[in-house]
Amino acid sequence: QAQVVQSGAEVKKPGASVKVSCTASGYTFNRYHMHWVRQAPGQRLEWMGIIKAGGGIRIYAQNLQDRVTMTMDMSTSTVYMELSSLTADDTAVYYCARELPDTYQFDLWGQGTLVTVSS
Amino acid sequence: QSALTQPVSVSGSPGQSITISCTGSSSDVGSYNLVSWYQQQPGKAPILMIYDVNKRASGVSNRFSGSKSGSTASLTISGLQAEDEADYYCCSFTKTLTYVFGTGTKVTVL
Numbered sequence: 181q182a183q184v185v186q187s188g189a190e191v192k193k194p195g196a197s198v199k200v201s202c203t204a205s206g207y208t209f210n211r212y213h214m215h216w217v218r219q220a221p222g223q224r225l226e227w228m229g230i231i232k233a234g235g236g237i238r239i240y241a242q243n244l245q246d247r248v249t250m251t252m253d254m255s256t257s258t259v260y261m262e263l264s265s266l267t268a269d270d271t272a273v274y275y276c277a278r279e280l281p282d283t284y285q286f287d288l289w290g291q292g293t294l295v296t297v298s299s
Numbered sequence: 300q301s302a303l304t305q306p307v308s309v310s311g312s313p314g315q316s317i318t319i320s321c322t323g324s325s326s327d328v329g330s331y332n333l334v335s336w337y338q339q340q341p342g343k344a345p346i347l348m349i350y351d352v353n354k355r356a357s358g359v360s361n362r363f364s365g366s367k368s369g370s371t372a373s374l375t376i377s378g379l380q381a382e383d384e385a386d387y388y389c390c391s392f393t394k395t396l397t398y399v400f401g402t403g404t405k406v407t408v409l
Contacts, residue, residue: 215398217345217400224302224388224400224401224402224403225337225339225345225388225390225400225403226400227390227397227398227399227400230398239396239397241300241397242300242395242397275344275345277345283350284331284333284335284350284351284392285335285347285350285351285356286335286337286345286347286390287347287350287356289344289345289346290344291344292344
């Protein structure tokens with residue numbers, strides 16, 4: 181069945197970067213957009229951005245656009261999210277979530293990746 | 300982009316109906332019928348429940364329904380069951396081609 185599996189938990193120091201992966205299987209990878217959503221401990225979901233099917237178009241949340249980069253490797257059906265200049269406020273669970281183009285819904289989510297930023 | 304506003308918590312007894320509101324603006328909820336709702340159990344990834352304001356996702360019970368009036372969307376859970384206890388988030392597409400989530404609502408079954 182369709183699934184997206186994310187990389188494991190990370191611990192980073194302030195100022196460092198983190199790169200989280202999201203590998204798809206069980207469906208046609210290049211027909212779907214992929215979003216990234218994060219959730220700080222005890223807090224709400226926060227949309228981070230989208231990399232559209234094919235990887236050519238990316239749209240980032242305004243508050244993150246200077247620090248976030250989303251990329252796609254079609255050969256491995258994997259999407260990556262890299263966040264730089266980390267601070268304690270970036271400590272969160274990061275999720276990838278699939279969207280069939282022009283449906284505006286996230287119908288399949290990864291299991292989440294905990295990123296902890298601590299000195 | 301400010302978060303959509305939801306009540307912090309809503310509660311009800313088994314069998315009752317509850318409604319969760321989600322208030323946005325003319326930049327998001329008020330301009331598009333592209334509101335979705337997600338259920339999140341503790342420590343788990345969110346699950347799509349409702350999309351396009353009022354369409355149920357595959358496999359979702361017909362006890363869940365959605366609606367919208369102006370810039371406020373709503374999720375109603377009828378025949379409340381213990382398994383419905385979870386956090387619920389609304390989400391809307393916006394005029395800046397981005398998405399915004401709600402503040403989240405904790406549903407408690409008494």
